[in-house]
Amino acid sequence: MTFSSSYLFGLTTFIYMGAAALYLIRWIFRVRKVGLLATFVTIGGLIIQTVGIGLRWIESYQLGYGHAPLSNLYESLVFFSWITVLVYLIIEWQTKQRVIGAFTTPFASLSMAYASFNPNIEDKIQPLIPALKSNWLIAHVLTCFLGYASFAVACGLGIMYLFKNRFSEASGALIDVIPDCKILDELIHQTIIFGFLWLSLGIITGAIWANDAWGTYWSWDPKETWSLITWFVYATALHARFVRGWTGRRIAYLSIIGFVSVMFTYFGVNFLLSGLHSYGSQ
């Protein structure tokens, strides 16, 4: 079957890699026209990926399992890249700053590439284990990943900030196209606010689900704890604005540290620690 979801996902991987390359080219070589192309390619990739996700959902029904494509590591990686691209496109549309794409689309393409090319990641559609059979699965994964995606964008913005801040004296092509530190700072703040809301909702829906499944809304399992650690990091970033002397640079660092914590919550816990969450074990 050529027109299957995995075929579309493979295609998406290459499209996103292409889009990331285009955004980088636009940024580094300042070719304006490439920017518009990059946006179109990204949108095209998003559409194909959306169809792919829908198709995978349908395929799971055809196999007789019938569940949303959010049930294992492979599917979550696909979803992560999908939602990151979506959040980025919204920000691009609102700020008209294509240079941000050079710092965010790579996350999406890396996620797809990792899902597609790592032989250890099971990409077959599997039946849902009893613990995952819940209406809260979709709400929980959706909210968490909206948070993760926003934080990925915030991290990209944080890197831009540090880059700009570091070389602010030396004006040059690369630096000039990056928006002002002030604008970046505000963007980081806004993105973190958005992500924080979704992460909070993700933690809460997770707690409700845990209460339904295991009888405790909070059991300090490593994944829960790491999401709380992440939450603390971003709460710090939100409050840092009220402490004198905590300027944009520290918040930029926090946006990067926060994303490292997100990544650890997402992958590290599965691979390095043991717990109740079962995504990474397949």
Added chain:
Amino acid sequence: MKISFSTYQDTSIWRFFSSVRLAVFLLITLAITSIVGTVIPQGESLQFYLERFGPNLFRTIKVLHLYDTYHSWWYLALLGLFSINLIICTLRRLPFTLKLFRRDNLSVDFERLLKMPFKKDWETKKELDNDSTRSIIASFKKVAGKTEERDGVDGGRLFLAERGKWSYWGVYALHGSILIIFIGALVGLFLGFKGSIMLPEGETIDHIINRQTGKRIPLNFSVRCNRFNISFYDNGAPKEYRSDLTVLNGDKEVFHKSIVVNDPMKYRGITFYQASYRAIPEITVKVSNSDKLQRSLSISAFQKTLWPEEQLSFGLIQYQPSVHGRPAAQIWIADNEGRAGNIWLLQGREREFKQGEDLYKISLTNAKQRYLTGLQVKKDPGVLIVWLGCTVLIVGFAVVFWVPHRRMWLWIGHRKGRTVVILSGQTNKNKLRLEKDMKKIEEALNSNLGV
């Protein structure tokens, strides 16, 4: 009251405990120290830590309670300090917020209106007649919303449209929600319990064992497991664990529910969750004594079966599903004088055994799996408080960031022999929206004033 408050506020301890600097410090500290409990396995026996980490690290683990990090004295102290910080910070800011909230935004003067972040003014030589004044005001109200009015402000009429003043309380709701969640957790800790039971199919239980203390907790009703069922997908992965439960009050059946993972049974504030299961073999034997008195008995693991007429007890020691293609079992037999022995049975072959003076015949007639369902049982009256806190957290957060406090003023009066109209506005969020609305009013006023 007010005076004592301000003297409080100026002591440095008060200032320290109310500072955001301390909050940031605590948030970072909590983030870092929380890592410990994810790296060191939690809740194992002390012996485990000694073997795994060696005597030196073990001492640290023991002193700092790192085997149960999140309930250790220092972690709870951090959370306590965090709450104190939050409470004092809130108390300290309350008077300022009240002042902001109560501020009379109609008491502004001409100069202030002209210094607002958004403003536009018109001057004309001609007098405004009643009609055009009315239409100016109507245009303002149409976009700005409900207005208050005051006459004689610097010799003119002042209109104020204010929105979202209450949003100042959003941050209090947000911070308060954290405390609500803590309270919910404490209520659960002190007024709730957690326990578990292994309930064989067909049996009834009226108490559970507390997981922490090991004490018996009576339920005041009983629960029977009618059936346990496990089903599999084609590929062999488990699909569903299902227990069919009935609640009994005395002998009366009062409630029934079939539970699966993610869909527990709730009865009188107590929740029963599907947690695990175990399959144990159960065999049926036919025994008869020398008087040809015959009995059929079910014997399962972990349980004694009695033959009352003969004062004999039976137990299952071992079970083999297939010996020469037939089930076999080793059973244990004892009488009431403490004499015991054991014997192997193979289905289809009768055996004899002697107990004291008597000779018995026994044969294995049937063997099957019997299920025990593993239930988690919990009572937590704090859960609803926690959910309340979570709701307040999200709502508070949305209010803090997305509900603007916005004020728009319209002043119509005379200055230096000319008619002057001033439109000004201020908002703490969503400046774009205010700008748009200002533009709309501006255009309307332009046409009203014939500019």
